[in-house]
Amino acid sequence: MDNFRSKFIEEATEHIEDLEGTLLLLEQDPENKELVEKVFRIMHSLKGGGAMFGFERISEFTHNLENIYDLVRNGEMFVSKDLLDVTLASVDHLKNLLDDRKSELPQTLETHQNLLTKIDAILESKNAIAIAKDITKEKEKSATTSGTASKTTTYYILFQPNENIFDNGTNPLYLIDELYNLGQAICIPHFNRLPDFDELNPTHCYTYWEVILSTAQPFNAISDVFIFVEDECHIDIHKLSDYNLLENNEFYSFIQQAIQSRTDIGFDNLQTLASRINAAIMVKEKKTDERLAVSKENTISSIRVSSEKLDVLMNLVSELVTTQARLSLFAEQSSNNELVAIAENVQKLTRQLRDIAFSIVLIPIENLMTRFQRLVRDLSQELKKEVQFIAEGTDTELDKTIIENLTDPLLHILRNSLDHGIEDPVTRVKRGKPRQGTILLKAFYSGANVHIQISDDGAGIDTEKIRQKAISKGLISPDAVLSQKELLELIFVPGFSTASNVTEVSGRGVGMDVVRRKIADIRGEVEVESKLGVGTTTTIKLPLTLSIIDGLLVKIYDTFYIIPLSSVDKIYAAEHNKVVGTFNQLIVLDGQQIPFFYLRHEFELEDNNAPLEQVIVVRYEDKRIGLVVDSVIGEYQAVLKPLGKYYKNQEIISGATILGDGTIALVIDTNKAIKYFARKYKVEEVK
Amino acid sequence: MSDNKQHKINSYLTFKLGEETFAANVSKVLNILEMTKVTKVPKAPPYMKGVINLRGAVLPLVDTRIKFEMSPTEFTPNTCILVLDININGESVHVGALVDSVQEVIELDDSQIMPPPSIGTKYKSEFLEGVAKVGEEFVMILDMDLIFSTDELSLLKESVSEEQQEQQNA
């Protein structure tokens, strides 16, 4: 029975994760029937399974939620903000109920009662219609993820009062105010009709206005504003878009620029811009719909596998690769042709098996996104900021252990952006930014690394404040001259925090130093770029540490080394005296000057007493660098073994592998190695 | 000090570094190996000898003499590698330690173990679990976890003069 129980827990955990993702999507699209069905189904499963496997609380808890969503899917209830809030809160509570350690805690029981009461209340108050309207209004105010259509329309309004409009007691500014009350608006006054001073009549109105208004109100509401002054003004009202263009960065900046340049915008210009943006938005919406459709398909064709089984699988594959290496070596040495042919076949099959096994163990970082969406949503509400979270490149894949280790640092960086980065809406508008802030998470491959970037268009980091703080903490002397980059590096020093009030949110004793350490644990790097007033970008670089890599086996003195094939550009033979005792560290290969490092010297060994040396040219950032070794043995499929804690500060060697005959070969991390060697030279140059 | 006492295992492995005899609780020792091929890892601290292949696993090798600020180990037929199970921050880590020779496994009663004297030994007392008299010799019982977890700290007391060190190393 215990077996079934743990199976249920596994299943339920997945259901709950699924539920969270679905609810976040439902928030953006509250009338989507499929999403509602999904929520209902999940509640139903949890209720049934809970009762069967000893989780009565879960069953009791989901009972009413199932009823509510049943009503919703029958059209007898609408998805209200209250309902979504309660259901999302239930997600967290359900997670706790599944956990034996947490399910009996007093606060869990309290939450249980609170939520049950709220759910009951919703069930009883089926005031549907007013609520659906609530959602549309709320959406206009605080959007989170990139949106699907809301019913806001953007209009262009030209308001040109006659000169003597003041005569009958009209104040045009009140009318503009009324426009603002209808939704979101930007108004651009124009003064180019002001006559020369001596012709100026102070009782006349020479100003006219262009107003961009995004509103959910009908057209009539706009024309009603001008009802008293119809005869005394020229009024044009044109629809620009079925979307809220004021939330579109491109549109917004265009308007800002026009304001700066003090020229009339004109409906025609706007219309062209608007139609292009409209098209772009529609394309995005289509993609969201597709994503919904695709994610449905994905669940059908996949199966759940325990991660222990995956670990066993990976280990077996590693052992197989090692043994296959020995087999190949043996076959070669045996000079038995048939054996050689068989060994080659085994090698081919092993390679394919290895590739498939990896693709199973590598997980796209998309799986982290639900947590991030949730964090952004909850935190932006709590901080009363409007933030949208966009993720790009979420199909980038990483080893699952790396993803597990990335989650906390990424959450911390996100919290920082939300807490200290993105400003509140009022401040943002004052600074000429759109009300809604944007946090962009981008993941992509670059060479032998994966890059994960989090950028925000917030306040940026004030390096002057960092300087002051560092001086007051005695980290630098008052007259020390530090570059922008060096100042930004200071935030990684333990205990450093420039937030004037270390908030509950991001200041829980977890600093950027911990982030850096955690990233370093998975052999990654993290750096920060920032521009005051513009925004901040945090970049995490991770090496693709697949446990089996294709490498180039080389020898230096009596030790074997592996250089990852993904870094290798080309191999050259060079004369000994071209790489030893030369004036500078440059060699000409294929007509190009390539900097090189003589590894024997770098490793504090004697010169190689041979006429020819091998230069392995590797890619380093955007350059090509040569690494000189004694000899090149050949290609080798290396099963990476870590060097362990005792070598955790090791910069140059990222791991070891065991060759067919039992010898150990050391795997060189070319990026780190070159960085290390180059640093030494820079220091010497300065001396 | 260490948690070996909780186990109540009173067996200790004795070994020599130079002229001095040390002991380690057997619960820390997984295996004793003959000297084998060592692959040196460049740009590593001086007490890291390199790595060895232990049945398909890569095992880091520490030159214990260097850790004890003696001259580096000179390989003789008696040189052995102790495969140790060290507790670092709650994690179990395996490491190999070079010793000049291995003596025997002895049983020690709690009453035979005396607290490390504040004078008379040149090693900081926090690295020693205690001392015991075995036959004619005084054997220093080492806290292996602490010694092999520490990075750069010197194991010697500061008052030891260089002369004494040199005498010891001769």
Added chain:
Amino acid sequence: MAKTILIVDDSESIREVVSFTLENEGYKVLVAVDGKDALKFLDGTEIDLVITDLHMPVMDGIELIKHIRSMEKYQRIPILFLTTESQAAKKMEAKEAGATGWIIKPFVPAKLIAAINKVIR
């Protein structure tokens, strides 16, 4: 400081409804029963808005509006007049006399407020 609104109408119930609604909104309300009565208040007192019916004895709304517009102090204050839908011609006449806007009878308090918000803050 609260803004002051002058309501001019010969119907007591209208006067009551308007006073009640406006006072609830925080305005100070002055009442007059016809145009001539209204002029008593237009003696230099700070008035921020005038609401007037059109059909009144002694001095009707149109005359009152013209009068107000001829006074230097009150030349540009907002003036709203009460009218029924069917009185299109009167509406034009009132506007030409210098009225700012109108309120259509019968009205609910919300409509009254909506109209006022167009011309006064």
